[in-house]
Amino acid sequence: MNASDFQRPGSGLEAFFNARGIAIVGASDDINKIGGRPVHLLLKYGYQGPIYPVNPRGGEIQGLRAYTSVRETPTAPDMAILAVPANATAEALRDCAARGVRGAIVLSSGFAEAGAEGAALQAELVEIARGAGMRILGPNCLGTVNVVDGTIGSFSIALEENMPPAGHVGIVSQSGNVGSHTMQCVAHRGLGVSRFIATGNEADIDVADGLAALAHDDATRVILCCMETCRNADRLIAALETARARNKPVIVLKIGATEQGRAAAASHTGALAGSDAVIDAVFRRHGALRVRSIEEMLDVGHAASLLLPSRLPQTDTATLVAASGGFGIMMADAMSEAGIALPPLAAMTRTRINEAVPTAGTNNPVDASAQMSSRPDILLKMLTALLDDPGGSTTVLFMSLSLFSSRLRGIYLEALARVRQSHPERLLVIISHGPADAIAQINALGIPVFGSIDAAAHGLASLVRLSKLREQPAAPRCTGALTRIDPAVFRNEYRAKVALAAAGINVPQESIVGSADEAVCFAEAIGYPVVLKIASEDIAHKTEMGGVALSLRDADAVRTAHARLQDNAAKHAPNARLDGILVAPMLSGGVEMIAGVSRDQVFGPVVMVGMGGIHAEILKDVAVQTAPVSEAEALQMIRSLRMFPVLDGARGQPKADLGALASTVARLSEFACRHADDIAEIDMNPILVRPAGEGAVVLDALMIPAYAAPTTH
Amino acid sequence: MNASDFQRPGSGLEAFFNARGIAIVGASDDINKIGGRPVHLLLKYGYQGPIYPVNPRGGEIQGLRAYTSVRETPTAPDMAILAVPANATAEALRDCAARGVRGAIVLSSGFAEAGAEGAALQAELVEIARGAGMRILGPNCLGTVNVVDGTIGSFSIALEENMPPAGHVGIVSQSGNVGSHTMQCVAHRGLGVSRFIATGNEADIDVADGLAALAHDDATRVILCCMETCRNADRLIAALETARARNKPVIVLKIGATEQGRAAAASHTGALAGSDAVIDAVFRRHGALRVRSIEEMLDVGHAASLLLPSRLPQTDTATLVAASGGFGIMMADAMSEAGIALPPLAAMTRTRINEAVPTAGTNNPVDASAQMSSRPDILLKMLTALLDDPGGSTTVLFMSLSLFSSRLRGIYLEALARVRQSHPERLLVIISHGPADAIAQINALGIPVFGSIDAAAHGLASLVRLSKLREQPAAPRCTGALTRIDPAVFRNEYRAKVALAAAGINVPQESIVGSADEAVCFAEAIGYPVVLKIASEDIAHKTEMGGVALSLRDADAVRTAHARLQDNAAKHAPNARLDGILVAPMLSGGVEMIAGVSRDQVFGPVVMVGMGGIHAEILKDVAVQTAPVSEAEALQMIRSLRMFPVLDGARGQPKADLGALASTVARLSEFACRHADDIAEIDMNPILVRPAGEGAVVLDALMIPAYAAPTTH
Structure with a gap:
């Protein structure tokens, strides 16, 4: 049922x-x-x-x-x-x-x-x-x-x-x-x-x-x-x-x-x-x-x-105006925290404001001075100048408790009514604490009123997001039927990477070998330095048991490492089934990222991308989305990471190949969808993301079956 | 003037x-x-x-x-x-x-x-x-x-x-x-x-x-x-x-x-x-x-x-109660974000709540069900049980818009008045939107009312902080007169570290040498591996110009590196004044931190501590305080870092020697105070913080004079 x-x-x-x-x-x-x-x-x-x-x-x-x-x-x-x-x-x-x-x-x-x-x-x-x-x-x-x-x-x-x-x-x-x-x-x-x-x-x-x-x-x-x-x-x-x-x-x-x-x-x-x-x-x-x-x-x-249907804000910018510099600063702080930028006013706008109020400060926020509340025509001129500003920003007016004063209430309401008539399409936002009937009158003009500076800043940011959300492209759908996966992918990283490579994901040229001679032969073919790793489905933590040898620069080093790895396996995991020794190029020079797939009980396969390393792990600095994701969406996910500057050329480092990483994430998400019935989890850790134009390569990968994997021996 | x-x-x-x-x-x-x-x-x-x-x-x-x-x-x-x-x-x-x-x-x-x-x-x-x-x-x-x-x-x-x-x-x-x-x-x-x-x-x-x-x-x-x-x-x-x-x-x-x-x-x-x-x-x-x-x-x-003088909350815990599970969840979310914990209720408390309302949920938050608003004696019994709970938490009651209903208003006000009489010393907080006169009546009972769940959560957290701030120990003061610093500290890292060592800060055993023979001699004395670095006040970025050689494991390696460093200096910085080559032990095994001092125009020397590395730098994950700081304060600063878990044994790593790092920061801050007139900035980057009991050591240091340093040649 x-x-x-x-x-x-x-x-x-x-x-x-x-x-x-x-x-x-x-x-x-x-x-x-x-x-x-x-x-x-x-x-x-x-x-x-x-x-x-x-x-x-x-x-x-x-x-x-x-x-x-x-x-x-x-x-x-x-x-x-x-x-x-x-x-x-x-x-x-x-x-x-x-x-x-x-x-x-x-x-x-x-x-x-x-x-x-x-x-x-x-x-x-x-x-x-x-x-x-x-x-x-x-x-x-x-x-x-x-x-x-x-x-x-x-x-x-x-x-x-x-x-x-x-x-x-x-x-x-x-x-x-x-x-x-x-x-x-x-x-x-x-x-x-x-x-x-x-x-x-x-x-x-x-x-x-x-x-x-x-x-x-x-x-x-x-x-x-x-x-x-x-x-x-x-x-x-x-x-x-x-x-x-x-x-x-x-x-x-x-x-x-x-x-x-x-x-x-x-x-x-x-x-x-x-x-x-x-x-x-x-x-x-x-x-x-x-x-x-x-x-x-x-x-x-x-x-x-x-504001509906047509007046949601189109830009995440605002021009701010208050009768006091102190409120201007608070508004600027709140807008900044909400991600709203404050562009400078056009020269003409500044001139017009100072024509209305010679002592007004014409930065953004505008310090309208106490003059603002003296005569409605001054407020009207100032608001008109701001709404005419070619930047097209939303104008936010701080009213303090002015509406509680019957004199000021009249001044404000008159100015607002006139400015709405002259600029029906432009967005004006008011900050006021009340009273309720005055706010109802302003709302009736189609002008939103927020009860605090913070509420206005968050509210404006939310309206901008609503406006942008409407234009988001449709999400991709899983194309192609579900296909069964060869259970061998669950056996070792080599098999997992072979399957990922078939899905269009870049992995190192690597091989599982038996003897030390084979290892040297393959190492010479791909070029030094190389890495050797124990390949076994029974050994999850290779590093901890001495199952990894890095930076091997010649045949002797490969032979020595080959022997050491086999000794360590015999000593620390005597009952493990060994598939052999993985030989791979020793790659470096780039930023280490992680990506993976898990299954949500309601939403199915979910793809994740984040920075590698313990710092990012502690901060839980990852982005998730239900699979599949397009490359554009994958790029959005990558850009949303707090650590994104590391990929974007922070501290004079080269910019990373974002396109290659986004493609890796998108291909991973499609792969996860195709095999949603078979695979519970995928970990790609690390992915080495090289400088722009040089690609990204998955150095290690692990897949967990959605069911008890059938024995393949 | x-x-x-x-x-x-x-x-x-x-x-x-x-x-x-x-x-x-x-x-x-x-x-x-x-x-x-x-x-x-x-x-x-x-x-x-x-x-x-x-x-x-x-x-x-x-x-x-x-x-x-x-x-x-x-x-x-x-x-x-x-x-x-x-x-x-x-x-x-x-x-x-x-x-x-x-x-x-x-x-x-x-x-x-x-x-x-x-x-x-x-x-x-x-x-x-x-x-x-x-x-x-x-x-x-x-x-x-x-x-x-x-x-x-x-x-x-x-x-x-x-x-x-x-x-x-x-x-x-x-x-x-x-x-x-x-x-x-x-x-x-x-x-x-x-x-x-x-x-x-x-x-x-x-x-x-x-x-x-x-x-x-x-x-x-x-x-x-x-x-x-x-x-x-x-x-x-x-x-x-x-x-x-x-x-x-x-x-x-x-x-x-x-x-x-x-x-x-x-x-x-x-x-x-x-x-x-x-x-x-x-x-x-x-x-x-x-x-x-x-x-x-x-x-x-x-x-x-x-609440003053005696009823500020003593613990950062709360028991929550609402007439609906949905509000309970929202309250729990908000409290969690504000850092307020929700301890489980004592068995006796749960029993008493269920005696009053058999269908009530007695987790924390308590789901009082619609019964809460039916009779004041039920609400009274429930609040009494919560205020009697041995955990001593603040009780937070969500009232929705109930006070706008004349029937419910009477029920609530009666229950609150009675519970304030029976538990005058206990802290009860109300969430209600109004009306204003009902809130004034509740305030008159000495009960704070917040207008939203978020405001209550932040407000309660702020009250707890106020309560704790009162008990903070007095800040240390600069002891000892200002003393002049030997301007040599500004010349190279060796001199800077010698001065820090004199101030009680742990630095490596290192030396500036002239010839390759001297370098080998000193390396043998301190033990391999060692590091060689160019020492010159004219070369700020040693690594970039090939002025650093790491992990030198024997005399040959030291001789080769000595020659290479001098070549690089001659090639890339032909006009730099060289003080010689610094020989230091190659230390590793620990977490790299940074600490430093800068000068605030109003508050004078300011000490800073943070994680090393690009990730922490991008997140601006540092703590600051005006100098001097006590070791206890330095420890507080270290604990306030978002990356603190890295020092605290995250992912199975050993816990770092926090005491040694705190001592380093405290000594640095005292040093900065003593030389406030002479030193504009100090950078200790990195500080290697080893596992607990093994200390912390400043691997590199740089000082910037507050004035144009007199020529010492």
């Missing part, structure tokens, strides 16, 4: 958001009970279709006629809300199936989150739904809200006092409480919500389905997504790509990022949290913006909803 | 904060003018002493008798506020001096910040004040406010509508606007202010004087300090130590931390911004907490003001 067996036409969630008729199974007169509140909310917020409370006692519930079973409702409701105890849910769901219900929301808990017995109950629900072509949301979930028309399948406390204003922000969350809180926060900002969906245990519908539904939904322009776990990589990626194609920013709060957080996550849901770096890479690649807190999600979502 | 020539008894600012009589020179009837607003504010906020408007026209100003000169006031005012144009200020100041004014606040601009002419005017003011034993605040400043009794020497717009409530937060700022904004923000939080001082150009009184004044002030319990520049190291350190001794947390927003920020700073003030890492180290050492934003300063300052 697998959720992906279901047919998923379009978004598949119409039965929930546009239900013609809703049954509430386990309905109650008590509006604070889980079966009472949905009925109450549907009535309170004016749902227009028929509402069918279902309760074995029949009679009346909250003034509506109650039915003893869903089977008895006068019309077939599209949606049923199940609020009965876990062990009564299966029967209720069978009734729904019999009555032709298209979607069921199981609010009740006591399923997979509660242990094995609950998991069995949950599996039973899926079985019933599958048989009837019905979709299930939940169990253990907070359901759905269609804010626009009051179609509510939820008992969320967020709706207790008010419905959020209708608008363009869609919310999808695994955690009901987190989603609910997000919806309330959006409303608190005076921002409108389109749809809300909380997926809970995800027996059938998961967060990817929710994302897809919001991406298809015309009322939704910006999607806020709170998730702990991804259960299906393909579906998540498809949903993200749908949102990107439909030009809807997805802002993801993936929770459980740190060890402590993951420990907490493991106790919260039954699912395993995927590797955080991998899901980070997936979001980035498929156009979603990952944020680190609810506040950041709200800040960026709010700003994006004001 | 130097500001430190002034006598500085006690805080020295009594004339400003407790002025008996205030003259306003350049007083105006227009309350929006710089000379009108101070008079207006003194009247509006009920200053009790005599107010003397001074204006050449005499008559009446704002209903008060105006005087044509300060010389004519009926009593000698303690304080004069100067609001006349820059070029009229000197004369006004002379009048003040003649009348016996003790302190003058120069609000006017047009001094050092405006160029050379203004700087000359500013110097003239200092001259006049010094002659009269008068203190000057400013020029180009926003002056002082004593909130408690309305003694105002400011035209701050922050006072336009209201005076902040009187309380315990003292504010000192160089930038008037930043300080003013801070004061308004403090008031917006419902928190009280004691004194405000903005120092502007700091012709006389600087931010350190302001800090000292607040440290001595009994009304002030927490000091918020906004600074761009430190002009005098000794005074700043003394002020920080006074605050520490008087148990007053100092929270510093040092602005201009990044390159972009410093560029902005340079255009804002005439002063040079000191190296950011150095001032960071100074704050840390002398008990001040550095923050990165106004919001963080306010958050920590607010919390500290509620």
Whole structure:
């Protein structure tokens, strides 16, 4: 049984958001009970279709006629809300199936989150739904809200006092409480919500389905997504790509990022949290913006909803203006930390600013002096000059607490209204602490407002990233069918490298030899100096047991080393099966890098690249991406390393052959995809990356089978 | 002329904060003018002493008798506020001096910040004040406010509508606007202010004087300090130590931390911004907490003001509780990033929580489930159990938006009030978004409230740091008089190492020789392998010109290398003065570190330690501190390196001799202090740090004189 067996036409969630008729199974007169509140909310917020409370006692519930079973409702409701105890849910769901219900929301808990017995109950629900072509949301979930028309399948406390204003922000969350809180926060900002969906245990519908539904939904322009776990990589990626194609920013709060957080996550849901770096890479690649807190999600979502469709910032530069140099410095610090550059102003811009305020400082940040708040025409002239600046940067205006002063509030609002009229296409960002009604007025002009300098800097950087994420090229797909690998690759580094060479990866010209004569003969053929290494699948740590001899410069040295290696093997690993002695050229002159492949439980083969050596290892300075990656993506990964300057000519060293390294990583990722069934892990360590034009070569490689390797003897 | 020539008894600012009589020179009837607003504010906020408007026209100003000169006031005012144009200020100041004014606040601009002419005017003011034993605040400043009794020497717009409530937060700022904004923000939080001082150009009184004044002030319990520049190291350190001794947390927003920020700073003030890492180290050492934003300063300052004197957190651990697992995960993530650990709960604690809520998750974070908000007695039992937990952690309660619900607000406030009564000494922290009046009620219970999960995590970590900073041992002082150094140390590494050895630092047994015979003789004495290096003050990059020969294993190798080095010197540096050839043992087996000394313009000699090698250099992974440092401090510096695990036995390597390295750094710092007048820079690169117990040895060293070294030939 697998959720992906279901047919998923379009978004598949119409039965929930546009239900013609809703049954509430386990309905109650008590509006604070889980079966009472949905009925109450549907009535309170004016749902227009028929509402069918279902309760074995029949009679009346909250003034509506109650039915003893869903089977008895006068019309077939599209949606049923199940609020009965876990062990009564299966029967209720069978009734729904019999009555032709298209979607069921199981609010009740006591399923997979509660242990094995609950998991069995949950599996039973899926079985019933599958048989009837019905979709299930939940169990253990907070359901759905269609804010626009009051179609509510939820008992969320967020709706207790008010419905959020209708608008363009869609919310999808695994955690009901987190989603609910997000919806309330959006409303608190005076921002409108389109749809809300909380997926809970995800027996059938998961967060990817929710994302897809919001991406298809015309009322939704910006999607806020709170998730702990991804259960299906393909579906998540498809949903993200749908949102990107439909030009809807997805802002993801993936929770459980740190060890402590993951420990907490493991106790919260039954699912395993995927590797955080991998899901980070997936979001980035498929156009979603990952944020680190609810506040950041709200800040960026709010700003994006004001700027869409056409005014996301195109450059990561800003011109800053404040009425005080001190604030200018703080803004410059924050922008710098967020990666926003501050280009100098054009001469004409400076002249115009000084025409408006002779004492203004016309560096960037602009020190507008206290004059800024004296007359609106001065502020207007200054903002106009900045928005006319040919650099085309976003202008960021710091307002301190000015809007709390009724005199200054008028001055600012007038200037902003006029500048928006004269420069409708340009991006202006305000930093202000409030009050809320003044901020609402500025938002109504289509101008984002951030509550602090840091929030503005991070927010602007996020908007720039959102803008760039939209343009990312499509990720490559695995081409060619899965092919079986010769299990010999798992035996020793020589075999592994032969397979990598066949995949287009550069490896040294090397050979496994038996006798010392053979070793000398091969060494003479490839040229000195050479390296000798023990080749054995039973010896993992060759160096530690004296199985490696470096820098051998002549035949004598090769013979001596050959004898020593065999002695050491006999002494330290008497039972190891030896394949012989590997002879390879002694290569040097370049930067040592590492690359590898591992398998993520959800996302499959993952390729990694990083600097070699203990320093980089301690810093965990690696970049990951799901395989395959294009050469361009591999280059991006390499450039994202903190140690990248080592490859880029730091301290007068030659620049490394980045193209060759990127090609190595890309070929490795394709190889990993082709053999995804057979290979669990690949390590290429080290890869010697030579100066530009001279290539990269994999000096050592190791492959681990995905299964117990068949004996090849 | 130097500001430190002034006598500085006690805080020295009594004339400003407790002025008996205030003259306003350049007083105006227009309350929006710089000379009108101070008079207006003194009247509006009920200053009790005599107010003397001074204006050449005499008559009446704002209903008060105006005087044509300060010389004519009926009593000698303690304080004069100067609001006349820059070029009229000197004369006004002379009048003040003649009348016996003790302190003058120069609000006017047009001094050092405006160029050379203004700087000359500013110097003239200092001259006049010094002659009269008068203190000057400013020029180009926003002056002082004593909130408690309305003694105002400011035209701050922050006072336009209201005076902040009187309380315990003292504010000192160089930038008037930043300080003013801070004061308004403090008031917006419902928190009280004691004194405000903005120092502007700091012709006389600087931010350190302001800090000292607040440290001595009994009304002030927490000091918020906004600074761009430190002009005098000794005074700043003394002020920080006074605050520490008087148990007053100092929270510093040092602005201009990044390159972009410093560029902005340079255009804002005439002063040079000191190296950011150095001032960071100074704050840390002398008990001040550095923050990165106004919001963080306010958050920590607010919390500290509620917790003092006795409830700062003692441990960096927390127990977390939320009504949803999703929030628990987010809290765990944020705490982890802020360095707060989450210990498991005691068995008894878990039992008690489950007695209150059977379905609660009793890991840490506690998942209290929706039950938490149903009845106050449940929340009370749960909080009581957590505060009784023997781990003694801070308890952090996430409230979501619950306080906006009138029902939940009552439940929460009742539970919090009761738990504060039962556990008055324990630290409880709340995360809530508002509303403001509910937060004020919680604050009134002595419970800090943070507006977001991130703010709470950073805030708690900052409170822990504040608590630890109070206990830091006093910094060592330079002992022994400055002594002259033999200029020979600047000639070559051998001489430099001889001087370091005399200072107790371990260097190799090495010698400068002339002939090849001498080289062999010395090599035999110290044992092979050895290294040969060209010794010449004219050759900085020995390796690049073939001036180094490594791993010489016998007499032949030494002779060959000796000849080659001399050839290379003759070929590549024919004009270099050669001191001979250095012969040293070839040492290996350890971790290569670097240490050095540079000179900060404000703080003097600064000692640095870091990892050797290009990786660490690219990451700028170094720790700095002003010299001298104790061995304990040096060890702290070493432990603060990101690469510290390399020294601490990462990947099965032996642990390095940290004690020997710390001793090397401490001795170096003392040496640098003793010769602070003579030496500009010292580089020890590399220092070979061997496994624990085997010591550390400086393999190469370089010293740069503070002056043109006298010729020694």
